[in-house]
Amino acid sequence: MTHEDAGHYAAKHPEAKIDSQIAEAIADKEKNGRITCAAAHAIAKKLSVPPHVVGMNIDLLEKRIHFCQMGLFGHPPETVKAITPMERVPQELEQAIRDALIDGKLTCKAAWDLADKMQMSKSDLASACEALEIKIKKCQLGAF
Incomplete structure (x- = not known):
């Protein structure tokens, strides 16, 4: 989704329904409408569901994922990645x-x-x- 679509994440899943157990786990971990990538993966592991199912529920709840564990998005300031190119790749x-x-x-x-x-x-x-x-x-x- 584009930056302009922010706040309309549920639109990615028009037929999907919120899983109440996952939603409760998300509510326990989210702050200010955001949940970290690590917390989302921890929920998936704890509830024995694939990460994409947790991600879909995050979308359905119109929450944002931040602090990508790979450093690709969600690191302040929001417009930059948290990573820089490695100087020399072995x-x-x-x-x-x-x-x-x-x-x-x-x-x-x-x-x-x-x-x-x-x-x-x-x-x-x-x-x-x-x-x-x-x-x-x-x-x-x-x-x-």
Whole structure:
């Protein structure tokens, strides 16, 4: 959704209904209409539901997700990413990223898995992608 669509997140899911258990968990974690990426993923894990289901409920409740764990969005000021390009991407890391690409892009889930495999932070992996000009797409929560 575009910046102009802010506050109209439920429109992404015209047939969906709010899950009361997920909604209650979101209400417990949100502040000022926002919930962190980490809190949303914790809810998914606790309730044994896929992250996209929690993300859909966040949308249906017209809440915003912020503080992306990869540093891609929701970090003040809102208009900038929290990451900067890595100065030098090690060859092994570059190859692992390139091997995981689908249509020239890296999914959020693949990025998380790769960060875990390479024993590095999610934001460091995003920094490497930024240096390689590789886009991370398909947020696990559905934010992008």
